[in-house]
Amino acid sequence: MNIIQNPGPVYSQLLIVTGALLISLSPVFVVLSGVSATSSAFYRMALSLPALFLLLFLTGGKLWLGMRQCGIALLAGIFYTLDLTCWHQSILLIGPGLATILGNFQVFVLAAFSVFVLHTRVTLRLILAIPVSIIGLYLICGVQWSAASDDFQLGVILALTTAFWYGGYVLILRMLQTSFDLEGKIANLCMVSIFTTIISGLVVIGSGDTFSVPGVGSWLYLAGYAVICQVIAWLLISIGIAHTTPIKVGLILLLQPAGAFIWDIFIFRLPFTSVTLLGVVITLGAIYLGSTSTSPGERSETG
Structure with missing residues (x-):
């Protein structure tokens, strides 16, 4: 329990690694559930x-932790709803692997925050990461852009939009979780999930979508999506995130798109060319460069 309550830098990063690997299964659940993008976001939350409330009860925590916590959780819920909605739609349009890789350009959002807000020194790695990422993106999408379908182009745009909302959500969650113990972290996740459920439900209604689920199999995939990817994974990440710098978080979360791309190939038989694969490798390399572009001083800050 001490590791969970006060994990320290090493265990914090291990918790985030485990959470990122579990979250890499998210697009698989989205596709297999057979429901729409907005509905899958609603049901995930x-x-x-129930699982989050059970955890809160078992740890003896309380949901209400003050107006500040509530306000930050509401903001996190807004960003998370936009993140999930854009990402789920891009998954259905361009596939789990590509959608998740492009969505993880979130690392540049985290890097920008570190540079402009935390005043992290701009390093050569960060400078190199930007043109390298553009080259990788071109090889993945640009080579076939003019001949691509409208759905493919829209999916790419939505996936890149996801990166902004995802990066913002990670930063807000880190701010929310930093000063709380385990019970408080679970309470915060509960509050964020409540707000995201309400907001995503309003999106379903406002867009004229439906809450219908095809069958028992779809319910099982949605339940697995919620418990594994939302409760367990994000609880692990929430515990570790308070003791890890933003750019290191971005680096570790790189495991998510790498895992999603592998699942896309082995489960959904994703077709790819050597040019596309080269673009994926270059893009992941650029995200790695952006994630590790910290100054020596920031690397020592573990929260």
Whole structure:
């Protein structure tokens, strides 16, 4: 329990690694569930609530931790809803692997925050990461852009938009979780999930979508999506994130797109060319460069 309550730098990063690997299964659950992008976002959050409330009860925590916590959780819920909605739609349009890789350009959002807000020194790695990422993105999408379908182009745009919302959500979650113990972290996740459930439900209604689920199999995939990817994974990440710098978080979360791309190939038989594969490798390399572009001083800050 001490490791969970006060994990320290090493165990914090191990917790985030485990969470990122579990989250890499997210697009698989989205596709297999057979429901729409907005509905899958709603059910991910709604079905996670019972498990989160049970954890809160077992740890003796309380949901209400003050107006500040509530306000930050609401902001996190807004960013998370936009993140999930854009990402799920891009998954259905361009596939789990590519959608997740492009969505993880979030690392540049975290890097920008570190540079402009935390005043992290701009390093050569960060400078190199930007043109390298553009080259990788071109090889993945640009080579076939003019001949690509409207759905493919829209999916790419939505996936890149996801990066902004995802990066913002990670930063807000880090701010929310930094000063709380385990019970508080679970309470915060509960509050964020409540707000995201409400907001995503309003999106479903406002867009004229439906809450219908095809069958029992779809319910099982949605339940697995909620418990594994939302409750367990994000609880692990939330515990570790308070003791890890933003750019290191971005680096570790790189495991998510790498894992999603592998699942896309082995489960959904994703077709790819040597040019596309080269683009993926270059893009992941650029994200790595951006994630590790910290100054010596920042690397020593573990929260």
